[in-house]
Amino acid sequence: MMSAFSYVYIIPLIPILMFLFLGFTARKIKEPVSGYLGTIGLGIVFIMSYYTAFKYFFSDGLVDGKYHQFRIMIKEGWIHFTDKLAIDIGIIIDPISVMMLVVVSTVSFMVHIYSLGYMHKDTGFSRFYAYLSLFTFSMLGLVLASNLFMIYIFWELVGVSSFLLIGYYFETPSAVAASKKAFIVTRFADMFFLIGILMIGYFGQSFDFMTLNSESTISMLNSWIQNNAVFSFMGISLITYALIFVYIGGMGKSAMFPLHIWLPDAMEGPTPVSALIHAATMVVAGVYLVARLFPMFHNIQGGIALHFVAIVGTFSALFAAIIALTQEDIKRVLAFSTMSQIGYMMMALGVSGYDGHEGLGYMAGMFHLFTHAMFKALLFLVAGAVIHAVHSNFMDKMGGLHKYMPIASWTFLIAALAISGIPPFAGFFSKDEILTAAFEYNKFIWFVGFIVAGMTAFYMFRLYFRIFYNKQNEYEHTPHDAPFTMSFALIFLAIMAATVGFIPFSKFVSADLTPFHSHIEWGSPLVIGSILIALTGIGTAYLMYYKETKYPEKVASAFGSFYKWTKDKFYFDELYLFVTHKIIFDRISKPIAWFDRNVIDGFMNLLGVTTENTSKKIKYLQSGRMQDYAMFFMSGVIAIVMLIIYFR
Amino acid sequence: MIEGVGLPEILSVTTILFFIGVYGFFTRTNLIAMLMSLELMVNAEAVNFVAINKYLSPAFLQGQIFSLFIIALAAAETALALAIILHLYRLTSNIDVREVKELKY
Numbered sequence: 219m220m221s222a223f224s225y226v227y228i229i230p231l232i233p234i235l236m237f238l239f240l241g242f243t244a245r246k247i248k249e250p251v252s253g254y255l256g257t258i259g260l261g262i263v264f265i266m267s268y269y270t271a272f273k274y275f276f277s278d279g280l281v282d283g284k285y286h287q288f289r290i291m292i293k294e295g296w297i298h299f300t301d302k303l304a305i306d307i308g309i310i311i312d313p314i315s316v317m318m319l320v321v322v323s324t325v326s327f328m329v330h331i332y333s334l335g336y337m338h339k340d341t342g343f344s345r346f347y348a349y350l351s352l353f354t355f356s357m358l359g360l361v362l363a364s365n366l367f368m369i370y371i372f373w374e375l376v377g378v379s380s381f382l383l384i385g386y387y388f389e390t391p392s393a394v395a396a397s398k399k400a401f402i403v404t405r406f407a408d409m410f411f412l413i414g415i416l417m418i419g420y421f422g423q424s425f426d427f428m429t430l431n432s433e434s435t436i437s438m439l440n441s442w443i444q445n446n447a448v449f450s451f452m453g454i455s456l457i458t459y460a461l462i463f464v465y466i467g468g469m470g471k472s473a474m475f476p477l478h479i480w481l482p483d484a485m486e487g488p489t490p491v492s493a494l495i496h497a498a499t500m501v502v503a504g505v506y507l508v509a510r511l512f513p514m515f516h517n518i519q520g521g522i523a524l525h526f527v528a529i530v531g532t533f534s535a536l537f538a539a540i541i542a543l544t545q546e547d548i549k550r551v552l553a554f555s556t557m558s559q560i561g562y563m564m565m566a567l568g569v570s571g572y573d574g575h576e577g578l579g580y581m582a583g584m585f586h587l588f589t590h591a592m593f594k595a596l597l598f599l600v601a602g603a604v605i606h607a608v609h610s611n612f613m614d615k616m617g618g619l620h621k622y623m624p625i626a627s628w629t630f631l632i633a634a635l636a637i638s639g640i641p642p643f644a645g646f647f648s649k650d651e652i653l654t655a656a657f658e659y660n661k662f663i664w665f666v667g668f669i670v671a672g673m674t675a676f677y678m679f680r681l682y683f684r685i686f687y688n689k690q691n692e693y694e695h696t697p698h699d700a701p702f703t704m705s706f707a708l709i710f711l712a713i714m715a716a717t718v719g720f721i722p723f724s725k726f727v728s729a730d731l732t733p734f735h736s737h738i739e740w741g742s743p744l745v746i747g748s749i750l751i752a753l754t755g756i757g758t759a760y761l762m763y764y765k766e767t768k769y770p771e772k773v774a775s776a777f778g779s780f781y782k783w784t785k786d787k788f789y790f791d792e793l794y795l796f797v798t799h800k801i802i803f804d805r806i807s808k809p810i811a812w813f814d815r816n817v818i819d820g821f822m823n824l825l826g827v828t829t830e831n832t833s834k835k836i837k838y839l840q841s842g843r844m845q846d847y848a849m850f851f852m853s854g855v856i857a858i859v860m861l862i863i864y865f866r
Numbered sequence: 867m868i869e870g871v872g873l874p875e876i877l878s879v880t881t882i883l884f885f886i887g888v889y890g891f892f893t894r895t896n897l898i899a900m901l902m903s904l905e906l907m908v909n910a911e912a913v914n915f916v917a918i919n920k921y922l923s924p925a926f927l928q929g930q931i932f933s934l935f936i937i938a939l940a941a942a943e944t945a946l947a948l949a950i951i952l953h954l955y956r957l958t959s960n961i962d963v964r965e966v967k968e969l970k971y
Contacts, residue, residue: 842970844900844963845892852888 222278223288223311229266229319230358232259233351240348249343250334256347257330260323260354267323274316275726285731287312289364289428302423308364310427313727314509314584318361321591324714325498326354332599332707333490335700336606346386346488353379357499361506365425366415366464369507373411373471376500377404383495384487396483403480407470414463418514421457431513443519454522461515461523465530468504473557474564475534479790481557485549485611489602492549497556497598498591505563505587512580512729516572528568528659532666535561537788539673543680544774544785547611548601551681552594555637558670559590565667566652569659570729577729578736579659582651585723589644592718593636596711600630603704604685607697613681618690622697625705627686629712634682636715638675638752644719646749650738653748671748675755683763867920876917884910897951897961904947905940912936 236259240252247255279285288311295304309315330350337346356375363369378401385397419425421442422435429435443455450456468474473481484496495501508515508527515524535558542554563583570579603626608616620627636643639650649671656664699705724736738745762769774781783789883906890903912933919929955961 840970842967844966845895848891 221288221290222273223270224290225266226270226311226362227290227292227309229263229270229323230355230362232263233355233358235259237348237351237355240344240351244344244348247344249339252344252347253330253334253337256351257327257334259351260327260330263354263358264323264327267319270311271316271320274311275313279313279316280733283732285313285726285733287428287731289426291364299419303419303425305367305425306365307368309362310364311362313731314506315361317584317588317727318506319358321588322354322357322361322499325494325591325595325711326350326357328595328599328707328711329490329494332493332602332704333488335703336490336602337488338701342386346383349379349382349386350491350494353383353495353500357503360503364427366418366427366430367425369510370408370412370415373408373467373503376495376503377401377408377471380404380484380495380500383491384484386488386491387486390486393486396480396486400480400484403477404470407467407477410463411467411470414460414465414467417456417460418464421460427510431511436513436517439514439518455519458519458522461511461518462526464511465504465508465515465523465527468507469530470504471507472501472504472560472564473534474504474530474561475537476790478534478538478557479794482550482553482787485547485553489549489598489605492553493595493598493602496553497594501556501560502563502587502591505560505567505583508564508567509580509584512567512570513572515567516570516729524568524570526568527564528663531561531564531566531568532663533561534558535565535670536666537561539670539677540784541787542677543673544781546613548604548613548616548681548685549598549611551677552597552601555597555674555677556594558674559586559594559637562649562652562667562670563587563590565663566655569656569663572729574728574730574732574734575736577734578651578724579655580729581724581727581734581736582648582655584727586645586648586652588721588723589636589648589715589718592711593633593643593645593715596629596633596708596715597637599704599708599711600626600633603700603708604697606700606704608693613684615691616685617688618686619697620686623686623699625699625708629708630682630686632712633715634678636719637678638756639671639748640752640756641749642716642719644715644717647719647738648723650745650748651736654744657744668748668751672751672755675752676759679756679759680763683759687764689766867924873917873921876921877914880910880913880917883913895963897947897954897963900963901944901947901951905944908936908940908943912940 236256240247240256244252273279289308290311291306291308293307296307297305299305330347333346333350337343340346353376356372356379360369360372360376363372381397381401384400385393387393415425418430421439422430424430424435439457443450443457446455451459466477470477481496481501485492487496515521515527538554538557538561542551542558545551545554563586566579566583566586568579570577570581570583572580604616604619604623605611607619607623607626610616632643636645639646641647653664653667653671656667700708725733728734761767762773786792887903887906887910890906891900894900894903915929915933915936919926923929951961954966958965960966
């Protein structure tokens, strides 16, 4: 189908060509050139994405007051399962995919520019840019994919490029372990995703998002559920389970509880990678997936799968926020903060309705995804600049950096205000929409979100004050602001983080593709409450951490063992190690290995040994004397002749 | 066909010839002598073919043609065997079959 957007498939092709080129010439092209090449490629992607977004939202997208979904087929019927069921290759252009194009290309472009400074004089510079291009290709492919199977292919591709980038410093054993952990945990989740895809393909007779989300498919599935009550467990039908399985895939990628354990360890990768993959783009793939299948999640069997999404999201938001309060490594604080904010997005999707203003949660979740990508990427990039200057990840090695690194300090402050939800910065608008949607849905979920908002403000400003104020450490080299390339990315993202909140998002993104009007009611208790709790968090952090005080220790000892539990991340790593090592390895794998080694291999060895022994016994027949052989031959001939003559 | 000589006489002669060959093959240890014994056996068979063809079905020629093949084959075989024996002699300065047992076991 030809349409105004046929050119969009070129956008992901630019980074993959860049990856191939840089990958094959990584040893020949030296430092600055490969970086410039990658950055120029991404610059083209950046411009094309913004052009596409402009064209979609302001001229071609809106048809009769409703956003049109463009589906551009590149190859119809790529692989046929049955006559009807086939995998196509195509791209889909609709509000959320265009929005994700903007997010991915912006953050990726900024990270490319930033890395020119950050990765300066690194031995694997070209390799780093090649991997970044591969990741960008996979992520762009993921957001543009028009069916479940394509999204699965790109899903695995982002997984593998995340693996490559976490293990970028492969000389360090901890980075290798972290990359393996991330890959295995997400693969484990992807197994469920694949099962879910196959089940949905079987029941829905299509993998295509537009077909699956259409009213006819959903009503067909719903009537199947009513007619086949047998195929259900605990009152939940197979199809809902299929959706939950798909969501488990999203939980793995988006680090939702209990599959979150890989995200903190993934911070072993270079900081720009953490900003790009583990803050802004790849980890929101789960949110994007739910949004992509939102009509199915919302409408099938009364939205049970969506309740599950809401519960997991809310719990993860709270859980991660509690852990983030006590971490000492600045990148881990940010990692848990990311997990908490993604939980927020999931919660927003989970509480959303479908039609018109009911779909506020959906819009808010997408809005938060957008704003979060900007300010969280910024937070990570500032953290990278600080780590670059101080050569440590730990907060107690920092302090008093404000006067040495003013740009980093101011941009971090903007991002921290944005994530805390202080108007007029971006996070306030999206977070407030989420809380409003949650309040309409369920007071308890709203309350959890409300508490998490306060905790977010507290741990963000704990980080801010402890890095830039508090007690000043003695530094070997005087820290100074990052070079121009890095500062440029920081300032650009800071401008984004400060302003994107004013985008009237409900005009662009909504669950039923129809623009609606939503505005902040400044006087309402909800809005005032959320601002107040953010200010409370900031104030508490100010009291405790602006100057070196005794309060933190007192609070820690007041909480006693609970403090220790949170600091050790509720021992989830240890729990997983116990389950995998002590139970699965020792109780299941080892007996199976024993059986294989002793019974299966033993039988085969027995056959071999018997043959060998028999051969040893009869080998003396080969005497080497020619007359013996002639004798045997002759006896044989005589015996056969006898047989023929006498027993014919 | 020879006047006064029947098939049984010819077959007796060839059988004796054949078993002389067999006896020589078993008892001799010199490879050349063994090759000669082998030739005896082959020639006995060639005579058999001709004789049986001539006496039993004179209308056909297969037996005689077959004996021609046997002669050609025997020549080739002798050449090959002599080459092997010559080579063996160069390697071991010996053509006694009892001394050649590198290939046992």
